[in-house]
Amino acid sequence: MKNKFDFQPKLFTALKNYSKELFMADLMAGIIVGIVALPLAIAFGIASGVSPEKGIITAIIAGFIISLFGGSKVQIGGPTGAFIVIVYGIIQNFGIEGLAIATVIAGIILVLMGVLKLGTVIKFIPYPIVVGFTSGIAITIFTTQMKDLFGLTMDKVPADFISKWIAYFGAFDTVNPWAFVIGIISILIITLSPRLTKKIPGSLIAIVIMTIVVYIMRNHLGITGIETIGDRFTINASLPAPAPITFNMETINLLLPSAFTIAILGAIESLLSATVADGVTGDKHNSNTELIAQGAANIIVPIFGGIPVTGAIARTMTNINNGGRTPVAGIIHAIVLLLILLFLGPLTKHIPMACLAGVLIIVSYNMSEWRTFRMLMKNPKSDIAVLLITFFLTVIFDLTIAIEIGLVIACLLFMKRIMETTHVSVIRNEIDPNNELDIAVREEKLIVPKGVEVYEIDGPFFFGIANKFEETMAQLGDRPKVRIIRMRKVPFIDSTGIHNLSNFCRLSQKDNIHIILSGVNEQVHETLEKSGFYELLGKENICSNINLAIQKAETISNK
Numbered sequence: 001m002k003n004k005f006d007f008q009p010k011l012f013t014a015l016k017n018y019s020k021e022l023f024m025a026d027l028m029a030g031i032i033v034g035i036v037a038l039p040l041a042i043a044f045g046i047a048s049g050v051s052p053e054k055g056i057i058t059a060i061i062a063g064f065i066i067s068l069f070g071g072s073k074v075q076i077g078g079p080t081g082a083f084i085v086i087v088y089g090i091i092q093n094f095g096i097e098g099l100a101i102a103t104v105i106a107g108i109i110l111v112l113m114g115v116l117k118l119g120t121v122i123k124f125i126p127y128p129i130v131v132g133f134t135s136g137i138a139i140t141i142f143t144t145q146m147k148d149l150f151g152l153t154m155d156k157v158p159a160d161f162i163s164k165w166i167a168y169f170g171a172f173d174t175v176n177p178w179a180f181v182i183g184i185i186s187i188l189i190i191t192l193s194p195r196l197t198k199k200i201p202g203s204l205i206a207i208v209i210m211t212i213v214v215y216i217m218r219n220h221l222g223i224t225g226i227e228t229i230g231d232r233f234t235i236n237a238s239l240p241a242p243a244p245i246t247f248n249m250e251t252i253n254l255l256l257p258s259a260f261t262i263a264i265l266g267a268i269e270s271l272l273s274a275t276v277a278d279g280v281t282g283d284k285h286n287s288n289t290e291l292i293a294q295g296a297a298n299i300i301v302p303i304f305g306g307i308p309v310t311g312a313i314a315r316t317m318t319n320i321n322n323g324g325r326t327p328v329a330g331i332i333h334a335i336v337l338l339l340i341l342l343f344l345g346p347l348t349k350h351i352p353m354a355c356l357a358g359v360l361i362i363v364s365y366n367m368s369e370w371r372t373f374r375m376l377m378k379n380p381k382s383d384i385a386v387l388l389i390t391f392f393l394t395v396i397f398d399l400t401i402a403i404e405i406g407l408v409i410a411c412l413l414f415m416k417r418i419m420e421t422t423h424v425s426v427i428r429n430e431i432d433p434n435n436e437l438d439i440a441v442r443e444e445k446l447i448v449p450k451g452v453e454v455y456e457i458d459g460p461f462f463f464g465i466a467n468k469f470e471e472t473m474a475q476l477g478d479r480p481k482v483r484i485i486r487m488r489k490v491p492f493i494d495s496t497g498i499h500n501l502s503n504f505c506r507l508s509q510k511d512n513i514h515i516i517l518s519g520v521n522e523q524v525h526e527t528l529e530k531s532g533f534y535e536l537l538g539k540e541n542i543c544s545n546i547n548l549a550i551q552k553a554e555t556i557s558n559k
Contacts, residue, residue: 006117006288010073014326022326029324030332032199033076036318037063037333038340039203042229042348043356043363044079047144048087048307050096051233052348053341055079057240058306060337065297066311067330071289072274074281076315076330077297081363082269083262083308085140086399090258092159098255100245100302105252105259110266110295119287122267126414128379128387129406130268131372136394136402138368141360148357149183151176151227161395178217178226179354186210186358201318203359210355211347229356230349237345239338242303261400262298262308270294270311277316281325314366382413415462423458446550451481451557454518454546458489461497461524479511482553486546488519498531505536514556516541518549 037059045055059078066077090099113119140161146168147157153174158164186206193202217223229235274285290311297309319329376387386409393402448454485501493501505515515537520528525542528534534542543549 006119006286007114007292008071008286008289009069009293009327010071010286010289011068011327014073014328018326018328023328025323026326026329027332029319029322029329031336032322033315033319033324033329033333034336034340035204036201037076037078037312037315037337039201039207039356039359040312040315040363041079041337042351043203043359044081044084045307046229046233046353046356047084047141047360048079049091050087050305050307051235052229053236053345054305054307056337056341056345057304058301058309060239060334060341061301061304061306062297062309063330063334063337065300066293066309067327067334069289069293069296070327070330071286071291071293072277072311072316073283073285073326074277074316074320074324074329075270075274075285075290075311075327076319076333077270077294077309078312078315079307080269080310080312081141081360081367082134082137082265082310084144085137085394086258086261086265087307088144089159089398090255094251094255096305097246098251099307100305101247101251102255102259102262103298103302103306103308104245104247105255106262106266106308107295107298107300109259109263110291110298112295113263113267114288114291114293114295117288119271119291122264122271122287122291125264125268125407126383126386126410128376128383129390129403129410130272131369131376132387132390132406133265133394133399133402135368135370135373136391137399138364139395141364141367145357145360145364148227148353149180149361151179151225151354160397176225178223179352182210182214182226182352183354183358183361186355187361190358190362199322203362206358207351207355210352211350214352214355215350227353228349229351229353232353233349235345235349237341237343239341240304243305245302257400257404261403264403265399266294266298266308266310267291269313273311273313273316276313277320280317280320382416386410386413418460418462424455426453426455446546448550449554449557452484452550452553453480453482454484454486454550456486456489459491461487461490461493461501479513481512481557482514482516483508484516484518484546484549484553486518486549487524488521488546490521490524493524493527495531498528498533502533502536514541514553516543516549516553518543518546 038056041055041059042052043055045052045058048055062077062079066075070077087099090102094102113122143161143164144157146152146164147154150168150172151174152168152171154167154171158167189206189209190202193200193205214226214228218226270290271287274287274290277283278285294310301307301309315333319333324330373387373391377384386406389409390402390406393405508515517537520542541552543552
């Protein structure tokens with residue numbers, strides 16, 4: 001039996017039948033995932049505009065909380081590429097303090113989504129929107145890595161996409177050939193390493209090899225100018241003390257749109273990752289519990305200087321493929337990262353920036369979903385429009401704007417499609433009972449009496465179709481004695497529908513035209529009753545089927 005808030009962490013159920021065999025499998029998977037997560041955490045941290053250890057700290061704390069309280073047995077949480085663009089923009093405009101506030105607000109939104117059981121609703125966000133902003137993020141990440149890949153000397157990199165490329169071309173005479181070679185070799189190692197081994201991630205192999213090579217070049221061959229993490233950041237290999245976050249209404253109002261974007265992005269990515277994992281493991285995740293756990297992680301991580309987190313598909317699949325079957329593997333992955341930070345953290349200062357650029361270029365390629373993008377371009381024009389608008393808004397302007405406008409366009413197109421499938425028809429002569437589902441008594445023909453008209457509404461009676469109904473009625477212009485409105489095919493009605501129906505009834509009554517409703521389902525009946533509509537119409541004018549409605553109409557028309 002589900003509890004009120006649908007909060008059921010998978011860890012607690014997994015431990016009931018836990019065994020030594022499961023622990024050994026989780027231990028091995030956790031160690032491997034921890035190693036895989038290290039280069040990604042560093043790269044995502046730097047690309048987001050924070051120091052590398054902040055990326056690792058984020059992965060440690062979030063990985064632990066999401067595995068401890070999450071609704072998936074195998075989900076691995078941490079910083080992901082999807083957040084790079086939005087996080088970098090927030091830091092540029094509002095600083096680290098602004099990012100902390102936005103992340104906490106996003107965490108609260110995620111918790112509320114889970115508490116209100118909106119986990120299943122998130123899954124219905126149109127696929128073209130998801131692909132559009134994911135592909136847009138990939139292009140943006142790729143663009144941000146050009147400076148480090150080519151070793152360009154630039155005072156400041158512009159924030160927007162077009163200005164970035166103009167600045168890159170302007171600084172192209174400062175290309176560092178050594179940095180470019182290191183970046184290209186890193187990309188080749190990551191691309192080709194799966195042919196040799198799938199156990200050790202290519203990004204880790206590239207970082208280890210290129211760090212050793214660059215260390216020898218700098219310290220023994222006298223080759224300078226190859227920038228490393230240590231040249232740009234001071235590494236603090238320890239867990240930071242929690243720091244208070246100061247909130248005020250002005251900052252909250254400014255950061256709320258960005259926080260909403262983080263929350264929606266985090267919800268989509270984490271639930272998508274959990275759904276993919278379910279397909280591989282045969283398990284079923286709890287969406288609402290997962291959202292609560294993701295929210296908790298995003299509330300706590302900023303207190304330690306971290307960045308937004310979500311479920312990571314690549315790390316989750318690595319966990320599954322290496323034997324992880326319970327949340328214990330995710331907890332072990334967090335512990336492994338903590339040990340690496342404490343004992344090997346100082347070594348990260350030798351990692352070349354060009355190598356990290358190569359890692360992120362591969363991440364952006366994997367995120368781009370170019371095959372899916374190409375496939376969606378063959379879909380209906382409305383889907384293509386949503387896809388391209390979301391994509392270009394993400395690349396050229398801002399991810400927050402892209403998601404908001406993309407959702408609005410998708411909702412408008414959805415309503416348009418619903419309106420196209422909802423019809424209002426007029427019946428003046430006879431009804432074939434063989435095609436009618438709500439006729440209790442079968443007859444050869446159901447004759448519509450003289451002076452009676454039957455209006456059939458086929459589809460939801462919401463604000464879009466309500467205006468369509470009103471226009472149809474206005475176009476008829478005739479005055480029968482009785483109007484029967486058949487609502488057997490109306491699944492729901494909203495406030496605009498009720499308002500238009502009430503106006504129609506008042507105008508009809510003013511013209512001495514009697515209104516009868518037929519075949520109203522239980523949900524619509526309850527909505528109409530609560531709105532006070534029946535006080536206007538009278539309950540005696542509500543008929544359960546068309547037979548009774550026509551009998552009543554005939555009686556009225558013969559008076």
